[in-house]
Amino acid sequence: xxxxEPDTFNxxxxxxxxxxxxQGYEKTTVAEIAARAGLTERTFFRHFNDKREVLFSxxxxxxxxxxxxxxxxxxxxxxxxxxxxxxxxxAPFFSNEQRAFSRERHAIIxxxxxxxxxxxxxxxxxxxxxxxxxxxxxxKAPTAGLTAQLGVGVFHVAFQQWVSDKNKKxxxxxxxxxxxxxxxxxxx
Amino acid sequence: xxxxEPDTFNxxxxxxxxxxxxQGYEKTTVAEIAARAGLTERTFFRHFNDKREVLFSxxxxxxxxxxxxxxxxxxxxxxxxxxxxxxxxxAPFFSNEQRAFSRERHAIIxxxxxxxxxxxxxxxxxxxxxxxxxxxxxxKAPTAGLTAQLGVGVFHVAFQQWVSDKNKKxxxxxxxxxxxxxxxxxxx
Numbered sequence: 118x119x120x121x122e123p124d125t126f127n128x129x130x131x132x133x134x135x136x137x138x139x140q141g142y143e144k145t146t147v148a149e150i151a152a153r154a155g156l157t158e159r160t161f162f163r164h165f166n167d168k169r170e171v172l173f174s175x176x177x178x179x180x181x182x183x184x185x186x187x188x189x190x191x192x193x194x195x196x197x198x199x200x201x202x203x204x205x206x207x208a209p210f211f212s213n214e215q216r217a218f219s220r221e222r223h224a225i226i227x228x229x230x231x232x233x234x235x236x237x238x239x240x241x242x243x244x245x246x247x248x249x250x251x252x253x254x255x256x257k258a259p260t261a262g263l264t265a266q267l268g269v270g271v272f273h274v275a276f277q278q279w280v281s282d283k284n285k286k287x288x289x290x291x292x293x294x295x296x297x298x299x300x301x302x303x304x305x
Numbered sequence: 306x307x308x309x310e311p312d313t314f315n316x317x318x319x320x321x322x323x324x325x326x327x328q329g330y331e332k333t334t335v336a337e338i339a340a341r342a343g344l345t346e347r348t349f350f351r352h353f354n355d356k357r358e359v360l361f362s363x364x365x366x367x368x369x370x371x372x373x374x375x376x377x378x379x380x381x382x383x384x385x386x387x388x389x390x391x392x393x394x395x396a397p398f399f400s401n402e403q404r405a406f407s408r409e410r411h412a413i414i415x416x417x418x419x420x421x422x423x424x425x426x427x428x429x430x431x432x433x434x435x436x437x438x439x440x441x442x443x444x445k446a447p448t449a450g451l452t453a454q455l456g457v458g459v460f461h462v463a464f465q466q467w468v469s470d471k472n473k474k475x476x477x478x479x480x481x482x483x484x485x486x487x488x489x490x491x492x493x
Contacts, residue, residue, distance in 0.1 A: 197490050230426075237425040238418075262462045263483055264490060270454030278447055295451055302452060303491045305383050 128154040133171040187250040200268040208289035316342040321359040375438040388456040396477035
């Protein structure tokens with residue numbers, strides 16, 4: 118794996134995302150990404166195995182943000198309150214500037230079975246990590262798993278809405294709306 | 306694909322499941338499965354691409370049972386009530402006799418990344434099918450998606466509990482317990 122060169126890594130990632138939005142993922146080559154970042158292809162391959170890897174390079178940070186959000190909730194918070202705090206913690210990551218890339222990424226992933234599988238695997242790992250994070254808060258196993266499934270389910274539906282063409286709401290607004298809707302659904 | 310020979314298909318499946326439980330999935334060969342069923346290997350390969358396919362041969366029926374359960378709910382049922390009816394409809398599929406096979410299957414899938422991905426893909430398709438089934442009941446898109454995520458989440462956690470060594474409860478009991486717990490979680 119790459120030595121710790123966050124600046125190089127980020128330059129490549131920003132360049133790749135810009136090109137994916139400007140000309141589409143399929144048309145973009147590793148050579149173009151490297152050129153845009155002012156780096157060599159060899160440097161690209163020190164950080165990423167291939168172009169696809171760029172699409173998934175945010176999932177580790179996303180998971181970290183989720184866990185930091187869980188830890189930031191007061192000790193008195195219920196599992197769902199901690200989950201809501203975690204969803205609040207990740208929302209700023211999905212800014213309006215991020216939306217164009219997220220939309221392109223979503224379209225690409227939806228069109229490729231192998232990428233869909235990889236995305237599902239990442240979401241499942243996220244749910245496992247959240248369940249473990251709730252475990253650190255002394256939430257017992259099936260409750261932690263259930264809360265994690267609920268949180269990832271809300272995130273999944275809100276995210277799909279957020280990247281749809283018609284939507285103009287922020288991810289945070291959608292997350293709040295869906296958390297509220299779940300209360301109504303389950304109570305009603 | 307195979308011609309419609311449900312009896313042959315089921316004989317092969319029953320034989321495979323018995324052998325997986327008796328001697329483990331890894332040790333079982335296609336030749337043994339065919340011999341146990343009193344059929345040829347060629348017949349096996351008319352129904353399944355490989356041994357792995359047997360592990361996933363129930364997912365279409367499971368999805369059908371979910372959808373039948375949704376349709377069986379009265380028109381006045383709320384989305385969650387319809388979801389609960391669907392969970393009730395699938396529970397008998399996971400009988401105590403089925404548990405030994407489900408447990409072996411779960412252990413095998415957990416140990417292989419590619420099988421895990423396939424299982425996650427099946428669960429995601431199930432959630433999509435349930436959301437579409439709720440759509441037939443005039444439930445609007447984000448609500449249908451949210452209810453489907455909730456239902457599949459409850460199923461996922463209940464199933465993991467059901468196949469764990471310590472558990473002695475039926476899947477139906479676990480599904481009811483977790484549906485109740487979700488109410489407490491979301492309200493509390």
